[in-house]
Amino acid sequence: MINYFAGVDIGSTMTKVVIYGEGIRAMIIGPTGPEHRKLANKVMEEALIQAHLKFEDLSYIIATGYGRINVPFADRQVTEITCHAKGLHSLLPTVKTVVDIGGQDSKGIKIKDGRVVSFVMNDKCAAGTGRFIEIMADSLGVPLNDMGRLSLTADKPAMISSTCTVFAEHEVTNQLSGGETLPNLVAGIHESVATRVASLVKKLNIEPDVAITGGGAKNIGLVKALEKKLGCPVLIPPEPLITGALGAAILAKEIFEKYTKEGQVPERSKSGLQEAKFFD
């Protein structure tokens, strides 16, 4: 009999669920939205349908991401730092440095033998995160998904010197009205984010292989800019959004098996698959 496990990663922008048996059985990515806490169970339901499983079939569930404490049906909460490292290590075992560019934060994680040995997170503001690119895309009227491709056609990336998101937006619109081309501006935006992220991650003493995860990994322009700033190639996992949820599911399996080996049963959440409430 196969035991099934789930990882739920509630990020600031996207909610991700992975169901894991012997390999990935289901993987669902949905928008988090302002009432994201109510959506964790819906994304989980979709994942169960995809996996042809019932909620009761799951042996252990771990929640991660910044909304992790708001998943009542999860049996344990683990930070996204530990989960990203775990998930990424299972996909790309040669990676020693992970750069994660999410919606509201960016982080660098050093891995040794599948374990986190050190990490850094941005603690200043939205500069160097996905939100910065989202806001710029919005003010330039470019769909977020086109930003990466568009920037590759730049001949000379524009210089964006403000690190404050609001001032940078101002700077970008000024340069646009001053005649700067859209591709050069978009490339400049990516360079600006890449510079912030690289200076954050360089505190870690970067060792290859380096991989990128999170929404930022889906932007080829940003990845190229980051490779330039870090001075080394950057690997991208097949689905860079799910490494946290995958890590959570694998960790769920490891914890469950550790207990089973000792002849014990891990304590489970008593809550069924239901909407999270703000106040219980």
Add this chain to the structure above:
Amino acid sequence: MAELRDEKGLAKAERYYTDYGVRARELKAEGKKIIGYISALCPVEVLTAAGVVPFRLKGNVNEAITKGDAYMETIVCPFVRSVFDSAIKGKFNFIDGMVLPHQCDSLDRTSDVWRDYLNLPYFHFLNAPHVTDDPSIEFMKELLKLFIKTLEEYTGKKITDEDLKQAIAKHNENRRLMRGLYELRKVNPPLISGVEMIKVLIAAMGLPVDESNKLITEVIDEVKARAIPSNGLKKRIMIIGDQIDSVDIMDAIEGAGAYLVMDDISVGSKMYWQDIDTDKEPLQAIAERYLRKLKIPTNFVDTGGTYEDNLNARFGHMRRYIEEFKVDGAILFIYKYCDPYGFEVPAIKSYIESAGVPVLYLEDEYSTSTIARMKTRIEAFLEMMA
């Protein structure tokens, strides 16, 4: 206050922490003079010898700075601005005066703001040197004489060597008692939590030394009576930082599943670990204690030896804490714009890591608004050590 007459130990500390300044307010009503000070660099013995009540000022991490920013630029560190914000809002309207040390730029360059806008009957800028060589000790003694003179003029009472010796004895006793309470954190799990400890530390810094001594004694009796706990399984953490004067970060650390067993913070061990020598002339002993023994980043200790010797002179005590309190990991918690600590961060971090103890460096606002982000880092740090 009849209903509170039997209140003792931790319950009393809790009340003095929650309603900070409540006792000083009562003492003021009884006619006592209350003198505020702001950092571990204030020689409280001199204030006690003068017959006034030393009262440590604190900020409020739960309150936004609303009035203070009209007087101080935002380049001033958030702790100093928060304390000033509380003061200008009248939270410390029972104090009669203030002592401000020459310590960091945020304090030095705002001393005129404190003096002019609070307009207290007594104000003294203690121009303590940052270098700790022999001429600096002589200079510090002259400064202490000046400090004593201003207090004598203010109170109309002479401060004798005997007064100083008595005050030194009482404050040494205060330090000995507090170290005794820290002793109870050495067992595993510790007999007193980090959250309880910070409340006692803060309660103690708002009391006259005799009352502080009584409070600590009561807390020791109460905590000692607790059942000897069974083997603790959580990681033992030491927190290092500057003016941490609320439970919030302690609560975040312990809430993440760790024991907070030791500190190197301004209201904590820095205040209590080094006594004043009693076999020396009082001013010499006080000067040596505050310049050479006190372990703060603004006291430059040049041993004349190698860089390694200087590091040991500045941070060696942290390694001793790690051994004595069996520390598994250290959290370095520094406020933004704190330049004395900011400069030391890489050195502290590598010094402690070279002792085989992992360090988590957190740079934060002086505010609880960012606590959720701090918690993620703390949890990840504990997961990393698991």
